[in-house]
Amino acid sequence: MKKIKMLSVTLAAAFAFAAAPLVSDFAVNNLVGGNNISQTSGNLFTLRPAFAEGNGVDFQLGLHSIPLMTCTEYVVDSDEKGELLRARWTGIRVTGPVPFEPNINKALDAYTAKEGKRFAESHKKMLSDAKLDHSERAKYGATFFPAFEDNSDVYVRRADSLVVSLLEFGSSYMGGAHGMYGFTGKTFDTYTGREMQLTDIFTSPTAMTNAIKQQLMFDYPKASFQENNGASMREMVDQLAKEGHLFWTMDPRGVTFYFNPYILGSYAEGVFTTTLLYSERPDIFKHDQYTEAITWRGPQAYCMEIPAYLPVRLSDSPRDDRLSVMNDPEELVIDYCGEQLKDKFYAKKIRATLASMPEGQRYLYVDYEKENGQHALRVYSLGNEPVFVGEYAMTRFVSDMVGNNGEDWYVMTDPQAFYLTAMPGSGYAPWTRLTCRIGENGAPQVYEVEGAKG
Template structure:
């Protein structure tokens, strides 16, 4: 009897709407608040892969070095307010930096352009409908049931030298009793940039309907009756129609699917197979369980260490992973206990195959990641607390246990690769600012910072009131061996820091210089009281 892997997370969104505008932001968690981070310094400077295994042709051949893509998720935002919020929405795009794969970069750029154009049209329609319905409600004296909403969230399921794959969840509301939820997905071949069809990944498409129906009925047994009642056919026959589709009411059914590191995930939205009450269905077919079903090109050489975000589908949908590579799927659940008196959650619960670890923590929302590193499996959970402070809790899991490893302050940035991701850090050096610390998963599962300076996030400047002599640096932070006197009135823009002794600045005359300071109070600059050297220093509480 297969064990199923349940991924669920409880999210609360706080949406701030301000007028009719379109805002573009790229990168996840680009503005976050927290206390100063401390991460373990007792780890090695590099991640070593110690697992050495011999496998036959029907199992995954693990590479010793991961070949990941540098990719993250960007968002477009739009909203409109007239006395009340009329509508809001967002769109998700890829942010890809992969010059070694020019065909993929071109294909992704085209995908982004088409997606943005379609989104703009959709937002204009939603604004028009919201405005029309709101004006009618005001004129006739009834309540406007808004705001109208179109919210997307993208989850990258694979990003390596074989494939770039992602699923986007969408919630749409334009009036009526309830909104609608659904999925869209895209899969690229990394080498060629070509969009993959299901036939590229599934070698035996004739067997697919039977295998998929069997897995679906194990997870959702009620669908046997539902599909027969709604479509007058078996679930297997209904799924077979996706492979030989016929247009019905301008809609041609096709599978929504993504390629992962362990298999292929299929997504079915509300009304697609069953009724609205049946919700969404998510099913994964794994290569280890059905090797004859797949094109081995995408599975016989895969990375061992990776990370994927756990998707919080609306009805606690299911996905799969194999914790100990024994060919058996494991059940994982991430949720929390809500404390109504505090209007926030009071615990973080991680459950594996019925074994629960309850971690006391107060927060408003969480984001979870499945992380594989150094032959182990971890759950990274980012919690959003008061004042936008973020904390990451780390749990080591096996098929029979959950072990709490520790907490680290900060928010997660682009966790697709367990050997290279970011954590936000706060510093108070001539002003308060945020940086991204490049990290890897250490031997104990905790994030370990890599050596090097921190790139400062966002924009912020200070203006001097006195002449300051400073050492010059190049654009990479290397000292040039000369100094320059910068007059009063010079504007300094924050670029990078070591977090302890200096901040590198870009001045308004185009020079780059290093100001020596500390992460302590009172602030100093080159040995002087910084408060006497600048017009205003922006320190947060």
């Protein structure tokens, strides 16, 4: 059993970035140090506020956002029998000047270049395996030749002048009964560009693992690992921590850990996540020696990307303060604090972002692609329950920046300053970049238009 468990650990790490398409020189140049999006005057992302001691247990003033963009490239390989391999990979880069944190620009460029190279190598191997699989099936008279798949994506959990934290998703199918998928994470110190370790954040490994185990038992009362008071889960968490195989991100209000399928439970149970909140367990986090406050607290207002079907715990509120977003081709389901909203529309392809305002209001921005290929934005207010605010002819989708096989997306990192692209019907010239803030009712409020005069 232990061998199976540890194999699943290895597979989870591998499947998070199992294989990747060939990386074109154009795509890498576009992501790494090239073709930065032009900036209009009065850029909101460039000024570094004076240091101010934070006035909250789990947030601090004086932080500013880092403007980011993701770029995804797609590759489809085929032979005479049909598709062999469908694959995509995603990189990330800074989209504007960050004069006080030049090292994060270099760090993300290096991250993208490294992942691109790794994906190209694994794509070559996976394509070879797909060809062999088709050949073996043909020998036995098969008429069905399934395509292998490998997909990766990046979700930005936090991007400010202290921390940039990326949640990495990967899925893979290699001809078996079902595919595999999983999450990993990378977190960078924005100022130095150094990849952070859990030892930078927690006072001790024991305090951290004890908190993880306790929170998992509370979060998942019906999970299979509850048997024998969670003995198998406790052993696995300790082992993963000891071997440096815990997957995590630093979110604005705490640190979230991800346990991929087969790690703590069955494939059907999916991914287990648990968040250790700064406000709930302040003693386990390292504190600043001067302010005596938790060192890595996030900004008061923030944005956080939410992958579908991956719940997130938002605070230590007495009510079940969690958010999850689920979608199928005909419906979007938002589960917030135990209240559900089912919104009927073509929701096959979505990207969701949680926005938390300085005064505490929360909104969900959901970009989606219509059946006709046009992008749009749907906004929801998250108060006592999720409520639909409206649909807008705007999107975080930028354009096809790498030919016919890729796309770029703006990342919302600050609810008071973010970019959207105008779509037909918005009242602005299509494909114009709009600088926006979230208005009082949650709707995007445009206050600067690229190229506008006066």
